[in-house]
Amino acid sequence: xxxxxxxxxxxxxxxxxxxxxxxxxxxxxxxxxxxxxxxxxxxxxxxxxxxxxxxxxxxxxxxxxxxxxxxxxxxxxxxxxxxxxxxxxxxxxxxxxxxxxxxxxxxxxxxxxxxxxxxxxxxxxxxxxxxxxxxxxxxxxxxxxxxxxxxxxxxxxxxxxxxxxxxxxxxxxxxxxxxxxxxxxxxxxxxxxxxxxxxxxxxxxxxxxxxxxxxxxxxxxxxxxxxxxxxxxxxxxxxxxxxxxxxxxxxxxxxxxxxxxxxxxxxxxxxxxxxxxxxxxxxxxxxxxxxxxxx
Amino acid sequence: xxxxxxxxxxxxxxxxxxxxxxxxxxxxxxxxxxxxxxxxxxxxxxxxxxxxxxxxxxxxxxxxxxxxxxxxxxxxxxxxxxxxxxxxxxxxxxxxxxxxxxxxxxxxxxxxxxxxxxxxxxxxxxxxxxxxxxxxxxxxxxxxxxxxxxxxxxxxxxxxxxxxxxxxxxxxxxxxxxxxxxxxxxxxxxxxxxxxxxxxxxxxxxxxxxxxxxxxxxxxxxxxxxxxxxxxxxxxxxxxxxxxxxxxxxxxxxxxxxxxxxxxxxxxxxxxxxxxxxxxxxxxxxxxxxxxx
Numbered sequence: 001x002x003x004x005x006x007x008x009x010x011x012x013x014x015x016x017x018x019x020x021x022x023x024x025x026x027x028x029x030x031x032x033x034x035x036x037x038x039x040x041x042x043x044x045x046x047x048x049x050x051x052x053x054x055x056x057x058x059x060x061x062x063x064x065x066x067x068x069x070x071x072x073x074x075x076x077x078x079x080x081x082x083x084x085x086x087x088x089x090x091x092x093x094x095x096x097x098x099x100x101x102x103x104x105x106x107x108x109x110x111x112x113x114x115x116x117x118x119x120x121x122x123x124x125x126x127x128x129x130x131x132x133x134x135x136x137x138x139x140x141x142x143x144x145x146x147x148x149x150x151x152x153x154x155x156x157x158x159x160x161x162x163x164x165x166x167x168x169x170x171x172x173x174x175x176x177x178x179x180x181x182x183x184x185x186x187x188x189x190x191x192x193x194x195x196x197x198x199x200x201x202x203x204x205x206x207x208x209x210x211x212x213x214x215x216x217x218x219x220x221x222x223x224x225x226x227x228x229x230x231x232x233x234x235x236x237x238x239x240x241x242x243x244x245x246x247x248x249x250x251x252x253x254x255x256x257x258x259x260x261x262x263x264x265x266x267x268x269x270x271x272x273x274x275x276x277x278x279x280x281x282x283x284x285x286x287x288x289x290x291x292x293x294x295x
Numbered sequence: 296x297x298x299x300x301x302x303x304x305x306x307x308x309x310x311x312x313x314x315x316x317x318x319x320x321x322x323x324x325x326x327x328x329x330x331x332x333x334x335x336x337x338x339x340x341x342x343x344x345x346x347x348x349x350x351x352x353x354x355x356x357x358x359x360x361x362x363x364x365x366x367x368x369x370x371x372x373x374x375x376x377x378x379x380x381x382x383x384x385x386x387x388x389x390x391x392x393x394x395x396x397x398x399x400x401x402x403x404x405x406x407x408x409x410x411x412x413x414x415x416x417x418x419x420x421x422x423x424x425x426x427x428x429x430x431x432x433x434x435x436x437x438x439x440x441x442x443x444x445x446x447x448x449x450x451x452x453x454x455x456x457x458x459x460x461x462x463x464x465x466x467x468x469x470x471x472x473x474x475x476x477x478x479x480x481x482x483x484x485x486x487x488x489x490x491x492x493x494x495x496x497x498x499x500x501x502x503x504x505x506x507x508x509x510x511x512x513x514x515x516x517x518x519x520x521x522x523x524x525x526x527x528x529x530x531x532x533x534x535x536x537x538x539x540x541x542x543x544x545x546x547x548x549x550x551x552x553x554x555x556x557x558x559x560x561x562x563x564x565x566x567x568x569x570x571x572x573x574x575x576x577x578x579x580x581x582x583x584x585x586x587x588x
Binding site for chain 2: 089091094096119120121122123126127129131133134135136137146147149150151196199200203
């Protein structure tokens with residue numbers, strides 16, 4: 001299951017200042033055996049459980065998310081995979097009655113530590129949602145710049161540079177450069193989603209979480225986003241939740257399979273390199289799922 | 296058999312005729328109800344134009360009232376007074392009301408919020424004359440005089456619950472996805488509200504402001520013992536000030552035909568003013584939204 005890295009030649013060399021942790025790009029990405037270095041761990045989830053009120057949705061799921069890899073989370077509806085990645089940037093806690101237990105470590109610091117500022121967590125761990133959600137009252141430029149402004153970056157030339165670099169990284173620059181003042185929601189669905197990706201990466205997070213980013217898009221737009229993910233993985237660590245098994249197989253380096261038990265609690269069944277999980281699953285439930293026998 | 300059902304004698308014919316008859320009757324009832332509902336509006340507008348237009352003159356806008364019984368003169372004092380008091384009342388009341396609406400929508404999903412919402416509804420239900428009495432004892436008695444600011448305060452309190460409730464409802468309509476987008480970018484909740492949620496709700500909030508403005512523009516009761524009224528044009532908010540509804544009231548129950556005609560003319564001015572402001576605010580907020588959308 002070879003994953004082809006479609007490195008798009010664009011201004012990825014643009015200066016992106018001081019993001020710690022994100023290690024230099026591992027050599028040999030796209031070549032055979034590129035995953036054999038178990039590179040650094042970007043995020044370490046330790047026995048994470050999540051609740052919606054009394055409903056126990058995720059049960060003690062531990063995962064190491066590797067730096068500059070694409071990690072896919074697959075599983076049938078209701079297995080808790082979306083809830084789980086929403087714990088990674090503390091978005092879960094915005095749901096009324098929601099609760100999280102366990103620890104998620106970024107650079108050895110538990111993001112749920114009371115001393116940690118959740119807004120700072122979300123600046124370092126960005127998110128792209130299922131439905132494209134550009135801000136309707138903002139232009140394309142303002143959308144991409146919004147995160148920078150939230151972060152306190154107001155220097156005009158710096159903002160302009162970062163907006164351009166982010167739009168290029170999101171493979172959207174060429175399509176919108178003549179019309180940057182246009183409202184973000186005037187774009188097509190696929191363009192809107194790439195705008196949201198540009199917005200998320202403009203603040204230079206270490207990790208980008210993607211919650212079914214293609215499920216609202218047509219196949220051509222989906223291919224573009226998938227190509228984009230591969231090129232973005234050179235600079236960012238990506239975690240993607242997807243319903244689409246082929247997508248997980250195409251783009252990801254590592255795949256986790258989650259499943260809700262009879263008790264309704266979602267647990268991690270198997271977590272392995274994507275090639276292994278799809279060709280030689282260890283757990284019979286994984287095999288049943290990827291061969292389409294349930295879910 | 297099927298072919299006879301369609302082409303020949305229809306066993307369901309009587310049933311169908313009955314159904315079509317009921318349909319026609321019901322439609323007729325609905326149309327009649329709709330027409331009856333619109334009749335008062337049409338009549339009001341008709342009488343306003345018929346009785347009001349003859350009273351319109353340049354003098355009406357440029358001069359103060361003359362002594363009772365003398366014809367001529369105008370109601371410049373009332374027009375200027377209404378503009379000042381309604382304007383100030385809106386400027387003071389709306390920001391507070393929007394803040395209340397933000398509180399109810401964003402921080403009020405708990406018992407304190409429910410309590411607060413109930414109080415706002417009670418405030419909306421308080422008769423405007425009671426509001427006038429309240430401000431009378433709060434400002435007029437201690438100051439020992441009738442003042443325009445007392446009228447402004449009464450109008451500001453009147454507009455607040457209307458705008459607060461509309462703001463809350465409009466903020467609740469902003470899609471959850473937008474909140475999440477801002478929060479996921481590392482925006483603190485207060486910045487999410489101010490830069491993303493509130494701008495998205497502006498056209499709806501503007502509608503609430505229009506409703507409130509229309510309401511307080513026509514209020515005479517809360518001004519009766521606060522601003523009191525004034526025979527002369529005054530722009531001093533620390534003295535008594537006139538207002539269109541006050542003068543309409545005085546002139547309409549007065550004994551002179553000239554006054555009656557002026558009362559109609561003032562009513563026409565008031566309605567036109569409210570209509571123009573409504574159209575203006577809606578146009579500006581829609582245009583603002585259209586530019587950004």
